Amino acid sequence: MNEGKTYWLDRKENVTIVYRAVWAVCGLLLLVDPLVHKHEAFGFAEWFGFFGFFGFFACVGLVLTAKALRRVLKRPENYYEH
């Protein structure tokens, strides 16, 4: 199926476009942040861009911690087989 066909995402520069688009959308979400009136139960949640920064650092922390956990938890694929 579609052996020879080249897809849009097959080109490296297009992946870079996607990558930059993510940055751009995030920037945009920060720009509109002051325009929206928030009514959070916790005061700190109303800080500028709180949810964005929380999400970014939560994920970086999550991935790096999980990566470190691999050193302790990783076993060969057939570990339980014998």
Add this chain to the structure above:
Amino acid sequence: MSIEFPTALILILGALAVPFLRGRVRALWMLALPVLAFAHLVVMPTGEYVQPGFLGQTLVLMRVDRLSLAFGYIFTIATLLNVIYSLHEDDPYQQVAALAYAGSALGAVFAGDLITLFIYWELTAVTSVVLIWARRTERARRAAMRYLLVQLASGMLLLAGAVVHFQASGSIRFDLLGVGAPGSWLILLAFGIKCAFPLLHNWLQDAYPEATVTGTVWLSAFTTKLAVYALARGYAGTEMLIWIGAVMTAFPIFYAVIENDLRRVLAYSLNNQLGFMVVGVGIGTELAINGTVAHAFSHILYKALLFMSMGAVLLRAGTVNGSQLGGLYKSMPWTTGFCIVGAASISAFPLFSGFISKALILGAAADGGYTITWLVLLFASAGVFHHSGIKIPYFAFFAHDSKIRCAEAPRNMLIAMGLTAVLCVGIGVYPDALYRLLPHAVTFVPYTSAHVLTQLQLLLFSALAFSVLMRTGLYPPELRAVNLDCDWFYRKLAPALVGVATTLIGAFRQIASEVMGRLGAPLARVIRETHGDGGPLSKTLSTGTMALWISMLLAAYLVMYYV
């Protein structure tokens, strides 16, 4: 004909007819059963029906109220979608088990007493295990046995708890128990096993990915959500559950990040989503219970959709290992699209189902002032987008091209995924449809500009984190490996201990037999000399002598006493 009969029987008795039907008739029959069951629930007025006597107690086979109905509706909807998804298979063994399994879960939801609950509880275990066995590999067979043992243990605990509860209270009714009621801890433990509480969770990640292509989708819908229902019924407002649930949302996502089998990744994220529901039960306010029910409802749909898409990949590409997949969007564009809808729903993107259900639980946590819990849930929300929302579609359908070229999923699978996707979006766009089914009236408004903005910030910045880690090469690659979890204790430690014990006992036997071999003959001679005929220890003494000795002892005692 009276409509007052257990809805579960439509599916369970209907399942028994399946092996006798062929081809299109069987397909139509299987499609008709969940539709009939759903219609039955729609016409049943609230109340309690079918109450046979049992050992002087009254069983309640059909308790219809808003809580049981909400779960009843979604269970029958899930049954219909799963039937469509598995129509391409001609395996009556699985088809009977799957329908009976769905029926048992339905029966348990409508059970008004602990004995009926127990019977259906066990039925879900013995019917669902067939869906793992049916993979027909040694690996699946062993996983199925472990699964069955854990499930039956949960049932035994439930029965024990019910008996203790009955002896103390004289009632077998299943209403709000709380941890103060007699036998309550046993019942909570039984529910906790089935709900995959932390440290009791590993049967889920162990067994679900080993089931058949369609079996995993069936399994994902019923067992754990039945446990959520049971918790909501029996333990609403039990504060301990807030902490248990919060831990549940957080720790499985670390495993999900480094797991290679994408169906196991989904099993970890299933566990994480259950955590949100358990937190809702623990908070126990009307808003929180609504949140739990709503989230269970939308979760069953988007989780089924994700498992369906990975099932299609397993069927067509022959593997769901992230390390071997990639670029499948070229071969399976529809499956890719449906998977992304499921991913957006579980991640709680605005306009998708997770957005309008998870928000109720986070709102309830905020209202109750549970700051730490709220932060943990927020962390888990970012994390779930990361591993279910991005990792699953990315490694299966995009990433580097694995050069696997396969056919698109069978048409029935595409239809099932399409319908499920429509429901996921439908609930997200029109939340009132779901809110109207919830146990309590809903005043919550999910679509405010602040909520949409903050949620988009959380998700897009999580996506940014993924992109940055990918571009910088810091993201851990998918590796062919297993990661140690709680099952290590019973899959490695316990057999190792048995091994050590066997070796020790063997060694002891050897030493003992050698010692006896060498010492045996001389020892026997000594024993014969002392205890044998005429030996000093086998002499008979006269009664008089004995009496004399006793009186002397008594006299000595008296003297000692006065001294």
